[in-house]
Amino acid sequence: NYIVPNISVPVSYVALLAGSSVTLRCVLNEVGNPKATIKWTFAGSVITNNSLFLITEGSTRLNITSITTSYSGAYHCNASNVAGASVATINVDVQEPPYFIVTPPHNVSVRYDNAITLNCSSGGVPLPNITWFKDGIVIPTDQYTSSNTSDTLITMLTVVGSLTSLGYFTCQAVNDLVERRVISTTVNVTVFEPLSYAGIDPSSSITLNQSDTFTADCSFSGLPLPVVSWYFLNKFLSNIGRVTITTDTQDITVTSTLRIRNVKKSTDEGVYHCIGIQASTYNFVTIAVKLVIL
Structure with missing residues (x-):
């Protein structure tokens, strides 16, 4: 009498990383009459021994060496004879760690109030998730765009030059x-703005009476932030005696206010120079204010 074979698999799903090796196994519960012939198939083709596949133990073992994502899918173990056939399936999920396709440069400089776009794209199986961080803090997903193809996730983050943009984006x-x-790449964003005078156009001269208080404001903008100093008769002025100098910083503008109490014609009349210096670039701007005392 003819007997139909019966075959099964102990495991119907296998997940592994690309480059790994795996052995698929099927169990012949009923050899059938006549004895069944066992074949392995993948993607509609019968598997034979080669550099990737090795069939052993009466065809009940399929050894796969250094598997790639191209060989993800359903592997069928087929037992058949003239009486009929039995098929068992093992689904093999070949996964690939994430890898970068496009990354931003490690260092980027953007002018204040201008914008740059940081591109970061990654592949992998399954497609990875991409998260952006600013100085270790997660950036909300609505602040960058994401799109994907069949094998690539693409993100674009727009950064506008400001003081809060300074730092590391990951x-x-x-x-x-x-x-x-998990893989990551980091870009250091610096923001620059050339040094410029940002105050009201200084008067060519200020006229005061003796014993009045002389007040002059001097403002410079730039990134890195400028250092502002006052000079009189080529001498550096500081907070001594009747002289008071205060500094206020708003965003990228530094304002220095010079006050001299109880001005005297004999010692205080003349031209005062306010100098803004951007140390990292060695740029400087000089503003002159003339004090006339009656």
Whole structure:
């Protein structure tokens, strides 16, 4: 009498990383009459021994060496004879750790109030998730765009030059595999603005009476922030005696206010120079204010 064979698999799903090796196994519960022939198939083709596949133990074992994502899918173990056939399936999920396709440069400089776009794209199987961080703090997803193709996740983060933009932006790609893998790349964003005088156009001269208080404001803008100093008769002025100098910083503008109490014609009349210096660039701007005392 003819007997139909019966075959099964102890495990119907296998997940592994690309580059790994795996052995698929099927169990012949009923050999059938006549004895069944066992074949393995993948993607509609019968598998034969080669550099990737090795069939052993009466065809009940399929060894796969250094598997790639191209060989993800359903593997069928087929037992058949003239009486009929039995098929068991093992789904193999070949996963690939995330990898970067496009990354931003490690250092980027943007002018104040201008914008740059940081591009970060990653591949992997399954497609990774990308998260952006600013100085270790997660950036909300609505602040950057994401799109994907079949094998690439693309993100674009727009950064507008400001004081809050200074620092480190990190693109992190993660996919949850049989082993969780995380990769990241970081870009240091610096913001610059050339030094410029930002105050009201200074008067060519200020006229005061003796014993009045002389007040002059001097403002410079720039990034790095400028250092503002006052000079009189080529001498550096500081907070001594009747002289008071205060500094106020608003965003990228530094304002220095010079006050001299109880001015005297004999010692205080003349031209005062306010100098703004951007140390990192060695740029400087000088503003002159003339004090006339009656």
